[in-house]
Amino acid sequence: MRTFLILLGKELRSFFLSPVAYIVLALFMVISGFSFSQAITLLREKPSEMSIVQWTFYPRWFFFYFFFLFPLITMRLFAEEQKLGTLESLLTAPVRTVHVLLAKYFSAVIFYCVLWLPNLLYMGILHWVADGRVEIPTGPLAGSYLIIFLSGLFHIAIGCLASALTKNQIVAAIICFTLILLHFLMGMFLLLMADNYPVEMTGIVNYFATTQHMSYFTRGLIDSRAIVYYLSFTALLLGTTHQVLEYRRWKS
Amino acid sequence: MIETQNLTKQFVGRNAVDNISFELKRGEIVGFLGPNGAGKTTTMRMITGYLPATAGTVRVAGYDIFTDSLKARREIGYMPESVPLYDDMRVKEYLTFRGKLKGLRGAGVSDNVNRVLDLCTLGEVRNRLIGTLSKGFRQRVGLADALVHKPALLILDEPTNGLDPNQTRQVRTLIGQLGSEHTILISTHLLNEVEMICGRVIIIDKGKIKADDKPENLIQQLRASGALRLEIKAEPTVAQKKIAAVPGVRRAVQELLPDGWLLYQIKVDPGADVREALHELANSHKWPLRELSLRGVTLEDVFVELTQR
Numbered sequence: 001m002r003t004f005l006i007l008l009g010k011e012l013r014s015f016f017l018s019p020v021a022y023i024v025l026a027l028f029m030v031i032s033g034f035s036f037s038q039a040i041t042l043l044r045e046k047p048s049e050m051s052i053v054q055w056t057f058y059p060r061w062f063f064f065y066f067f068f069l070f071p072l073i074t075m076r077l078f079a080e081e082q083k084l085g086t087l088e089s090l091l092t093a094p095v096r097t098v099h100v101l102l103a104k105y106f107s108a109v110i111f112y113c114v115l116w117l118p119n120l121l122y123m124g125i126l127h128w129v130a131d132g133r134v135e136i137p138t139g140p141l142a143g144s145y146l147i148i149f150l151s152g153l154f155h156i157a158i159g160c161l162a163s164a165l166t167k168n169q170i171v172a173a174i175i176c177f178t179l180i181l182l183h184f185l186m187g188m189f190l191l192l193m194a195d196n197y198p199v200e201m202t203g204i205v206n207y208f209a210t211t212q213h214m215s216y217f218t219r220g221l222i223d224s225r226a227i228v229y230y231l232s233f234t235a236l237l238l239g240t241t242h243q244v245l246e247y248r249r250w251k252s
Numbered sequence: 253m254i255e256t257q258n259l260t261k262q263f264v265g266r267n268a269v270d271n272i273s274f275e276l277k278r279g280e281i282v283g284f285l286g287p288n289g290a291g292k293t294t295t296m297r298m299i300t301g302y303l304p305a306t307a308g309t310v311r312v313a314g315y316d317i318f319t320d321s322l323k324a325r326r327e328i329g330y331m332p333e334s335v336p337l338y339d340d341m342r343v344k345e346y347l348t349f350r351g352k353l354k355g356l357r358g359a360g361v362s363d364n365v366n367r368v369l370d371l372c373t374l375g376e377v378r379n380r381l382i383g384t385l386s387k388g389f390r391q392r393v394g395l396a397d398a399l400v401h402k403p404a405l406l407i408l409d410e411p412t413n414g415l416d417p418n419q420t421r422q423v424r425t426l427i428g429q430l431g432s433e434h435t436i437l438i439s440t441h442l443l444n445e446v447e448m449i450c451g452r453v454i455i456i457d458k459g460k461i462k463a464d465d466k467p468e469n470l471i472q473q474l475r476a477s478g479a480l481r482l483e484i485k486a487e488p489t490v491a492q493k494k495i496a497a498v499p500g501v502r503r504a505v506q507e508l509l510p511d512g513w514l515l516y517q518i519k520v521d522p523g524a525d526v527r528e529a530l531h532e533l534a535n536s537h538k539w540p541l542r543e544l545s546l547r548g549v550t551l552e553d554v555f556v557e558l559t560q561r
Contacts, residue, residue: 006352014340085336089397092300092332093353094325 003095007103015111024072028115031065032056036122051137051219052126056119057144058218063211067155067180071173073111074159077104078245082167097245105160105238112152116145139220147217150230151210155180157237164244184210253278253405253435254299259308261294261459268294270459271308278404281431283450283467284439287559291459292439293333296409299437300330313404326355329398329434333409335390339383343374343393346382347400354401368396372426388419395426406430408438412445424449443551453551457559470554480518480527483543484534488514494533500524513542 015021039055042048048055081087090100123136162176163169187209194201205212206225213226254276261269269291276282286292297303299310301317301324310317315324338346347365356364369375372392377385382393391411398406411427412420420442428449430436440446446453447467455463463470484491488506491514495504500521507515520526527544534541 003353006349010349014338017340084338085332085334086338087336088297088302088332089330089336092302092325092328092330093350094322094355095353096322 004099004103007095007099008107011103011107012110015107020072020076021111024069025115028065028069029118032119033122035059035061036119040126051140052134053123053137053140053144054218056122057148058214062214063184067177067184069112069115070155070159070180071162071176073108074156074163074176075169075173076163077108077160078163079166079169079172083169098242101160101238101242101245105156108156108159109153112156113149116148120145137220140218143217143220143222146222147213147226150227151213153234154230154237157234157241158183161237161241161244164241187211253280253313254437255309255311256295256299257309259295259298259310260306261291261298261303262306267459269298269305272456272459272461273308274454274461274464276405276435276437278435279431280452281427281436281438281450283446283453284437284456285441285443285446285453285555286439286456290456290559292456293409295456296330296407296437296439300328300407301325326401327404328407329401329403329405330407331394331398331409331411333413335394337382337390337393337397339381341382342379343382343385344369344378346393347396350397351400356401364400364402368399371399372396373422388415388422391415391419391423395423399430402433404435406434406436406438408436410440411438412440412442420445443555447551455555455558462558463554467551471551479546480516480520480530481543481545482516482518482530482541483509483513484516484539484541485513486534486537486539491516491537491539494537495530498526498529498533500526500529 036056039052039059043052043055050058078087081090091097123141126134127136158179159172159176162179163172165175166172187205188211190201190205191209191212194205206223207229213223216223217226254274256275257273259269259272260267272295284292284295294303298305299312299317301310301321304318312324313327315327317324341349344365347368348361351361351364369378372395374389374392374396377389382390385393391414395408395411398408408427412423415423424445427436427438431449438446438450450467453463453465453467453470454461482495488508492504492506495501495516495518502519502521504519505517507517509515518526518530527546530544531541533539
């Protein structure tokens with residue numbers, strides 16, 4: 001545990017002392033802020049079935065920027081250490097590979113959570129400015145944050161795996177983005193199939209389709225199937241990453 | 253301190269390290285020599301547990317590096333060949349991080365970090381970013397990292413690689429000082445360095461151990477079957493015959509120097525010393541003699557003899 005905390009501290013430090021982190025943070029705030037103000041404009045123009053929370057966390061354009069976050073956050077985790085050779089000095093120190101893996105993973109998760117904090121501030125500001133006249137439903141807000149967190153865990157684990165596979169950060173980013181997009185498109189495909197075969201497909205769709213999860217959770221419907229799905233896949237991906245790191249030691 | 257038994261590492265299609273066994277006793281400084289690609293780095297990586305062996309075992313301070321890896325690794329201070337460091341950290345910060353990682357706690361952290369900063373004369377750069385340091389300083393930061401947790405065993409892979417002569421001397425002096433407290437395994441290409449600081453030398457080539465002895469003994473063995481240099485003034489054909497007839501002389505190569513003197517490069521049998529006999533021969537024939545010397549054999553000659561094909 002002590003080793004894990006020391007490593008986590010070091011990873012967080014290198015996240016928050018690098019300019020890349022602040023560029024990502026700034027860009028993300030610009031995009032999510034723009035998205036939020038668009039949501040308000042749309043809601044002002046005409047009545048909508050979707051609440052302000054849904055418009056913020058799950059607008060139609062959400063996935064255009066959401067998936068770009070993960071390669072940016074995760075690409076350097078292992079690729080950089082392998083390129084510099086520091087993985088050798090790290091793994092010959094008295095630390096377990098699993099400590100190194102979890103420290104890197106959770107540093108990325110913490111950074112990801114920090115990225116989403118400004119959105120909470122937007123909600124607070126809206127509530128304050130509108131003097132309580134805009135209804136901000138707390139259930140859907142909690143649900144939204146939960147699904148953002150869960151899918152973050154899952155997608156960061158994909159990024160971890162991609163970064164462990166190569167020395168080259170660009171290659172890691174491309175692998176990560178491709179895997180995320182494949183997973184998303186598969187969900188979309190199943191969702192489209194479900195239009196034709198509603199009964200047979202419902203079960204699979206509820207597990208697989210990212211958009212379906214987002215739509216449920218942002219309405220405040222906490223679906224345990226999605227929770228199980230994301231958590232178990234995260235564990236699987238981290239387990240695979242651990243094997244990849246150990247296998248490198250066997251091979252090289 | 254280190255015991256390796258039948259250590260073997262196979263990479264696809266070749267044996268990088270082939271069935272080597274050796275032992276390091278506590279307090280020894282051992283030079284690990286061999287041409288590039290001989291398997292030095294691979295062996296060191298197996299000893300530090302970075303690479304697992306294909307066959308054979310390594311024990312460090314009594315712990316098996318594979319089954320008792322963490323305990324064994326706590327005893328090792330390892331400086332890899334390329335001295336990998338985090339460029340975005342400051343020197344003191346990096347050493348503090350590494351010290352904690354290697355199990356230092358509380359006041360022990362800053363005490364030990366200050367100790368190695370002094371030891372490796374890094375005081376003036378303690379707050380500099382590692383990325384901005386010169387090669388010599390980086391090398392010393394790597395060494396300080398290896399030393400920070402007071403390991404019983406130091407494994408240094410080419411610690412003076414790429415340093416200028418002054419820096420090489422500094423690092424060498426430092427390693428010499430460390431010998432009193434640590435067991436050291438050091439790989440290098442600089443043979444005079446090994447002669448100066450190592451009590452024992454292991455020479456490997458193509459993954460096999462070619463020699464394992466004190467440097468003096470290795471030199472002695474080669475010198476025994478070594479070469480003499482003789483310069484006289486004499487009738488070439490007569491002198492050639494007489495010298496070749498001296499017991500113990502294996503072969504004498506004659507050369508006429510521009511100033512009229514004759515130079516002989518004489519190979520002698522192992523263990524034979526023919527200098528006295530040659531002197532008397534020259535005396536009895538009244539040949540003027542201006543040089544009779546045993547050519548100094550260095551560790552370099554031993555190295556070339558053992559590893560050249």
